[in-house]
Amino acid sequence: MTGAFAQIAARSRQSFSNLLRRVPTGADGVARVGARQIYILPTRTGLMFGTVLMVMLLGSLNYQNNLGLLFTFFLASVGLVAMHHAWFNLLGLAVQVRGGPPVFAGETATFEVTLRAEGQRPRHDIQLRKDADAPPPVHVPDGDQRLVSLGLPAARRGRLRIKDLMIETRHPMQLFRAWCYVATDAATLVYPLPARQAPEPGHDAGDARRPHRTRGEGAEDYVGSRGYRHGDSPRHIDWKAYARERGLFVKQYGGDQGQEVWIDWSRLSAPDPEIRLGLLTRQVLDADAANVRFGLRLPGVVEGLAQGQAHTQRCLTRLALFDDTHATDSIH
Amino acid sequence: MIPTQPIPSIERPDAAQTLWLSLLVLAAALPLTPYLHWQVSAFLLFLFVIRLAGLRWHTALPGTWIRALLTLAGVANCLHANHSLVGQDGGTALFVTMLALKLLELGSKRDLRLVAILLGFLIVIQFLFDQSLPLTLYLGVMAVGAVAMLVDLNGGLGEARLRSTLRIAASLSLQALPLTLVLFVLFPRLNAPLWSLGVDTTKGLTGMSDSMEPGAISELVVNGELAFRVRFDRPPPNPNQLYWRGPVLWEMDGRRWSPGDLPAGSSAAPLVESGNLIDYEILLEPSGKRWLFALDLPLDTPDESSLDADFQLLSRQSLTAVKRYRMRSALDYRTAEPDARERERGLQLPDNITPRMRALADEWRTRSASDAELVRQGLAFFNREAFHYTLLPPRLGANPSDEFLFETRSGFCEHYASSFALLMRTAGIPARIVLGYLGGEANAIGGYQMVWQSDAHAWVEVLLDGQGWVRVDPTAAVDPSRIDNRSASQLIGGGTSVRFDLAQASALAQFARNLRLLADTLDATWQNWVLDFSAKDQFALLERLGFGGLREYGLVVLMVLAVSLTLGLILLALLRDRTQPDPLDAHYARFCQRLARAGLPRRPSEGPSDFGQRVMTQRPDLTPPVSRFLALYIPARFGPRQSRETIGLLASQLRGFRPHR
Structure with missing residues (x-):
C-alpha cells in the first residue's frame, strides 16, 4: 500500500519535474537565465508586507484619508517594482557549472559554479541551492564573475551529476523570491568506496580479513617518506613521525620495485560487484602506495601494467565507471 | 539571555x-x-x-x-x-x-x-x-x-553596502512614484466609512461660534488661522463689498446675542430684485460647525446644505473636513417684505436698556423724517463722537452696551454691531446681527483670495420699508483716524485686515508676504489636489476621458490598464541595455566614417590594417594621419590592454582629421 503511494508520489514528482522549465546550457557551456525560466513567489516577509498594506488600505479607505492612501499606494508600488527587480536580478545571469576533483564515495563532491554578470548591471544576493547545501549569497559586480563551490554528498560511485541547480535571489527587499533551475551536464567523478582491507592482489584470498601482505614485508626496503595523500593505506603511515607532531607522512618502500602485480576482478570471490569494486579500489590504492607496477583487469576492460599517479587515476576511473552488467556475464 | x-x-x-x-x-x-x-x-x-x-x-x-x-x-x-x-x-x-x-x-x-x-x-x-x-x-x-x-x-550587496542600499532604495522609490500616482488617482474611494472607531475630527478646529458676546470675535481675530479660500470666476469685487455671510442673530439677553428659534421649515423667500451676480468657488477649512460662508447674499444652495429664511447657508453635517463648493451671490439685492412675526422678532429688547440709550434713540427719531434717515443719524453718531476702534477694548461690566456707548467708547466690531442694533430696535426699526468675515487677502500667485479668521466681523441688518433687510456696518462709520492699527498689528501679527489697513511697505515685509502667499498657494494646491481628492473628482476625470457612464467599473478597468502600462514602461526602461559603446570602437567608427565621406568606405570584410593599406595606396596624401591613427589603434585594439591615454591620443588624432575627396 505504502509502496503504491510512494510510486504514485514518485511518478507525480517525476511528471512535475518534467514540467519545470530549466535554463539550458548553451554551446559554450554557459547557461544564461531566460525570462521564461524564472519563477517568482512572495516570501514570508512579502506576505507580512502585504497584510500590513491591506490593513493600511482598509483603514485609509474607511477614514477617507487620502494621505494614508497615498503612502499605502507608494509602499504597494515599491513592492510591485521590487518584484520586477527580483526577476530582473536573475535575468541574463550567466552560469557555468563544472565538476570538481574526483572523490571517493561517501565523501562530499564539490562543484564549481561561476556566476557572471554580463552587461552593465551588478547582480545582488545570488544564492545557489542544491538539496541541503546553500552557500552564502554572493554579490557579482557588473562585468565581473564570482566562483561559488557547492558540496554534494557522493553516495555512489560513477559520475555524480548535478541535475537541477537552483539559483535564487530575494533581492531587493526579500518580499519576493525569484528562482530558476539550471540544467547542466557538469559531473564530478566518484570513485568506489575503498574497502577497509583487501587481499593481496595476485592471491585469490576469499578472506578479506586475512592480514595483508604477509609475504616479504621485511624484505621491503624503506626508501623514504612523502606527505600523506588521500587514500593511502594507514599501514604505511609513519606513526612515529606523527607522534612527534611532524604531521602525517607515509613511509615508502622501495623493496617492491620491479615487482609487478595484476589486480584482477576474477580473482576475487565476493559475490556483490560493489563489494568487489571496493576491494579492487583498495588494492589499487595499496599498490600505488607501495609503488609497484600494477595492472587492472576488469571484465571487458584491461588497464596495462604501469606506475604513477596518472595510471592510478586511470584505474580508479575505470573502477568508478565500471558497468556491472558485464560483471554478471563474466562471473558465469 | x-x-x-x-x-x-x-x-x-x-x-x-x-x-x-x-x-x-x-x-x-x-x-x-x-x-x-x-x-x-x-x-x-x-x-x-x-x-x-x-x-x-x-x-x-x-x-x-x-x-x-x-x-x-x-x-x-x-x-x-x-x-x-x-x-x-x-x-x-x-x-x-x-x-x-x-x-x-x-x-x-x-x-x-x-x-x-x-x-x-x-x-x-x-x-x-x-x-x-x-x-x-x-x-x-x-x-x-x-x-x-x-x-x-x-x-548580498557587495562591498559598498551603504551606497548600494541607498542607490537601490532610491531607484525603487523613484520607479514606484508613477505607479503610486496612477493608483492614487484611479483607486476607487468609499463614499461613506464602513465603520467608525471614534476618530475625533472636531478637535482643535477653530471657527465662528453661533452667538456673540463682547470679546467673542476679537478672540477669533487673534487666532490668525485661515478660514477659507475663494476663487472668483471673474475679477473679484471691491474688498469693501466682500461681506461673507454667516450666522444671523436675533435674540439679545442683555449681554449675549444668539440666533433664537427659527420657525421650523422656513426657507429663503425669493429676492424681489437681484443684480451684480457673481460666481465663485470656496474651499472652506474645517470648523466643526455647520456654517457655510457665502458672499452677501447667496443665491445657490450647494449639495448637502440648505438656505434658510435668514439666508444662512447650513451644511447638513458638521464640517470636519475641507469643504469645496461653488456659489453664486447677488451683490445688489432687495429681499422680500417679511411677515409681521419676523418684524416682531426684530424688535425684541432686553430689559437692560437704560434711560440714556432710550433718550438717544428718541432724539434720533424726532430728528429724522424716515427710518432710512434715522439709520444715517445713527451712523453719523458713531462717526462724530470719539469712538475708537481697537482690538484691546477696556473690560465692560454688567451692561456692556450702555457702558460702551457712553463711557468707554472704544471697542471692536461686536460692540458696534451690538449697540447699534439695540439702538435701532429701541427706535422702532427691526434689526438683527449678522456674523461673518469681511474682505480677504488676494493671493496673486495662486489667483485666489484668502479669508482669515482675523477677518471675522459682525454687522447689522435693518428692515426698512420698501427696501427689505438692508446691511448697515456701524464699524465702517468710525473715523479712520481713530482706528488702532498698532494693537491690531501686534495681535494679528502681520495680517492684512481690511479694516485695520495694515500696510506693509518695506521690501523685507513685502518679501515675507510673498513667501507667505507662496506657501499658502502650495497649501491650497495640496488641499485641493491631494487631501480633498475624492470620488467626485475621479468621476469627473472619467467623464473627461469619455468613460463617465462606467462609474466604478470604469475606474477599476482604467486602473488595471494604467498600472499594467506603467509597470510595462518601467520594465522596458529596466531592460534597455545600458551598454555604452566602447570608446575605442567609437573612435574607429568615426575614423571610418570620415574616410567614407572622403570616398573611401571600409569594406565589411576589411580589418583595420588592410583598410589602412588600401587607403594609403589609393590616397598617398593621407598616409601620415592614417598611419599615425592606426599605429595607435591597432595595438590598443588587439593588444593586451588599452589605456585612457591611448584613447585621448586617438581623440586628438581625429580632431584634425578631415580628409576631402
Whole structure:
C-alpha cells in the first residue's frame, strides 16, 4: 500500500519535474537565465508586507484619508517594482557549472559554479541551492564573475551529476523570491568506496580479513617518506613521525620495485560487484602506495601494467565507471 | 539571555542595522509626540534609551520576563493615560508603545523586517492627526528609509553596502512614484466609512461660534488661522463689498446675542430684485460647525446644505473636513417684505436698556423724517463722537452696551454691531446681527483670495420699508483716524485686515508676504489636489476621458490598464541595455566614417590594417594621419590592454582629421 503511494508520489514528482522549465546550457557551456525560466513567489516577509498594506488600505479607505492612501499606494508600488527587480536580478545571469576533483564515495563532491554578470548591471544576493547545501549569497559586480563551490554528498560511485541547480535571489527587499533551475551536464567523478582491507592482489584470498601482505614485508626496503595523500593505506603511515607532531607522512618502500602485480576482478570471490569494486579500489590504492607496477583487469576492460599517479587515476576511473552488467556475464 | 533557538549567522542583524532601525522608528514617531499623552511619550523615551544603551552594553537589554513586565506596564500606561486602548488616541498610543517594545526584541533579521514593515503603519496613522505638506514630505523620507532598511536587511550587496542600499532604495522609490500616482488617482474611494472607531475630527478646529458676546470675535481675530479660500470666476469685487455671510442673530439677553428659534421649515423667500451676480468657488477649512460662508447674499444652495429664511447657508453635517463648493451671490439685492412675526422678532429688547440709550434713540427719531434717515443719524453718531476702534477694548461690566456707548467708547466690531442694533430696535426699526468675515487677502500667485479668521466681523441688518433687510456696518462709520492699527498689528501679527489697513511697505515685509502667499498657494494646491481628492473628482476625470457612464467599473478597468502600462514602461526602461559603446570602437567608427565621406568606405570584410593599406595606396596624401591613427589603434585594439591615454591620443588624432575627396 505504502509502496503504491510512494510510486504514485514518485511518478507525480517525476511528471512535475518534467514540467519545470530549466535554463539550458548553451554551446559554450554557459547557461544564461531566460525570462521564461524564472519563477517568482512572495516570501514570508512579502506576505507580512502585504497584510500590513491591506490593513493600511482598509483603514485609509474607511477614514477617507487620502494621505494614508497615498503612502499605502507608494509602499504597494515599491513592492510591485521590487518584484520586477527580483526577476530582473536573475535575468541574463550567466552560469557555468563544472565538476570538481574526483572523490571517493561517501565523501562530499564539490562543484564549481561561476556566476557572471554580463552587461552593465551588478547582480545582488545570488544564492545557489542544491538539496541541503546553500552557500552564502554572493554579490557579482557588473562585468565581473564570482566562483561559488557547492558540496554534494557522493553516495555512489560513477559520475555524480548535478541535475537541477537552483539559483535564487530575494533581492531587493526579500518580499519576493525569484528562482530558476539550471540544467547542466557538469559531473564530478566518484570513485568506489575503498574497502577497509583487501587481499593481496595476485592471491585469490576469499578472506578479506586475512592480514595483508604477509609475504616479504621485511624484505621491503624503506626508501623514504612523502606527505600523506588521500587514500593511502594507514599501514604505511609513519606513526612515529606523527607522534612527534611532524604531521602525517607515509613511509615508502622501495623493496617492491620491479615487482609487478595484476589486480584482477576474477580473482576475487565476493559475490556483490560493489563489494568487489571496493576491494579492487583498495588494492589499487595499496599498490600505488607501495609503488609497484600494477595492472587492472576488469571484465571487458584491461588497464596495462604501469606506475604513477596518472595510471592510478586511470584505474580508479575505470573502477568508478565500471558497468556491472558485464560483471554478471563474466562471473558465469 | 539565551535564545531558544540558535539564529543562523546570516539571519543575525549587525549592530549598525539595529541602530539605524531604532533611529528610524524614533524619527518616524517624533511628530506624534504633540498628540500623545505625556506619560506615553515618557514611556517611549524610556524604551528608546534602553534600546540605544543595549547597543553599547548588551546586558542592558531586558530578558524575556522583564520584557513581559514592560509590555504589561506599557499597556497599563496607555490605559491610564487615555482611559482606552481603542479610538484614535488610545489606539495610536498602544501601537507606538508596542512597536517601541518590539525594538527591545530584535534577535533576528526577521524581527527587524517586521518593524520596518510596521513603520508604514506608523506613518499612515499620523495622517489622522496632521495632514500638512511638510509632515508628508518628512514621513515620505521615513518611508524611503523603511524601504532602504529592508534592502539592507536582505543583503548580498557587495562591498559598498551603504551606497548600494541607498542607490537601490532610491531607484525603487523613484520607479514606484508613477505607479503610486496612477493608483492614487484611479483607486476607487468609499463614499461613506464602513465603520467608525471614534476618530475625533472636531478637535482643535477653530471657527465662528453661533452667538456673540463682547470679546467673542476679537478672540477669533487673534487666532490668525485661515478660514477659507475663494476663487472668483471673474475679477473679484471691491474688498469693501466682500461681506461673507454667516450666522444671523436675533435674540439679545442683555449681554449675549444668539440666533433664537427659527420657525421650523422656513426657507429663503425669493429676492424681489437681484443684480451684480457673481460666481465663485470656496474651499472652506474645517470648523466643526455647520456654517457655510457665502458672499452677501447667496443665491445657490450647494449639495448637502440648505438656505434658510435668514439666508444662512447650513451644511447638513458638521464640517470636519475641507469643504469645496461653488456659489453664486447677488451683490445688489432687495429681499422680500417679511411677515409681521419676523418684524416682531426684530424688535425684541432686553430689559437692560437704560434711560440714556432710550433718550438717544428718541432724539434720533424726532430728528429724522424716515427710518432710512434715522439709520444715517445713527451712523453719523458713531462717526462724530470719539469712538475708537481697537482690538484691546477696556473690560465692560454688567451692561456692556450702555457702558460702551457712553463711557468707554472704544471697542471692536461686536460692540458696534451690538449697540447699534439695540439702538435701532429701541427706535422702532427691526434689526438683527449678522456674523461673518469681511474682505480677504488676494493671493496673486495662486489667483485666489484668502479669508482669515482675523477677518471675522459682525454687522447689522435693518428692515426698512420698501427696501427689505438692508446691511448697515456701524464699524465702517468710525473715523479712520481713530482706528488702532498698532494693537491690531501686534495681535494679528502681520495680517492684512481690511479694516485695520495694515500696510506693509518695506521690501523685507513685502518679501515675507510673498513667501507667505507662496506657501499658502502650495497649501491650497495640496488641499485641493491631494487631501480633498475624492470620488467626485475621479468621476469627473472619467467623464473627461469619455468613460463617465462606467462609474466604478470604469475606474477599476482604467486602473488595471494604467498600472499594467506603467509597470510595462518601467520594465522596458529596466531592460534597455545600458551598454555604452566602447570608446575605442567609437573612435574607429568615426575614423571610418570620415574616410567614407572622403570616398573611401571600409569594406565589411576589411580589418583595420588592410583598410589602412588600401587607403594609403589609393590616397598617398593621407598616409601620415592614417598611419599615425592606426599605429595607435591597432595595438590598443588587439593588444593586451588599452589605456585612457591611448584613447585621448586617438581623440586628438581625429580632431584634425578631415580628409576631402
